[in-house]
Amino acid sequence: MAMSFETNTRLPAGLFALMALQFVCVVFFLGDVAADYRASAAHSFELHLSVEIVATFSLLAAIVVEGKILLGLVRRKAHLEGRLRVASAAVYDVIEAHFQHWKLSPAETDVATFLVKGLEIAQIAELRGSAEGTVKAHLNAIYRKSGTHSRGELLSVLIDGLLGGTTFDEALDGHQPA
Numbered sequence: 356m357a358m359s360f361e362t363n364t365r366l367p368a369g370l371f372a373l374m375a376l377q378f379v380c381v382v383f384f385l386g387d388v389a390a391d392y393r394a395s396a397a398h399s400f401e402l403h404l405s406v407e408i409v410a411t412f413s414l415l416a417a418i419v420v421e422g423k424i425l426l427g428l429v430r431r432k433a434h435l436e437g438r439l440r441v442a443s444a445a446v447y448d449v450i451e452a453h454f455q456h457w458k459l460s461p462a463e464t465d466v467a468t469f470l471v472k473g474l475e476i477a478q479i480a481e482l483r484g485s486a487e488g489t490v491k492a493h494l495n496a497i498y499r500k501s502g503t504h505s506r507g508e509l510l511s512v513l514i515d516g517l518l519g520g521t522t523f524d525e526a527l528d529g530h531q532p533a
Contacts, residue, residue: 377418466497
């Protein structure tokens with residue numbers, strides 16, 4: 356089950372609030388331990404007092420461990436988000452390079468970009484403010500220039516370029532117009 360963006364961004368704040376509440380509990384329990392110790396006539400460690408001390412310091416240790424884990428997760432998230440930005444830019448660059456190699460016009464590039472994003476002809480036409488027939492004409496030109504015959508073939512060429520299974524030139528040589 357995927358977390359929503361809002362839940363994902365609130366999670367560290369929620370964990371921090373929980374850790375703060377745990378710290379308040381530690382302070383309370385330390386006060387209780389001190390009061391129990393002062394109230395003890397012989398100042399001997401009774402079982403009850405010993406258990407309270409162990410529980411209090413265990414809770415404090417848990418807060419420290421949770422803090423380290425939370426800090427590590429926040430750093431890891433920032434690192435992965437940075438790498439995702441780099442990867443997204445690289446994907447865009449590879450796709451743009453294909454479009455430039457095929458010498459697509461600006462309108463064809465626009466349509467091809469929407470096509471790669473998975474939009475249907477009617478959706479592309481609506482977004483571009485043009486007729487479906489115009490979008491179909493652009494698609495035919497894109498397929499002709501790329502040496503492909505369908506959306507699936509076009510996406511296959513782009514994916515091959517992204518995965519690095521073939522070099523850029525090999526991927527394009529296999530899909531040049533006849």
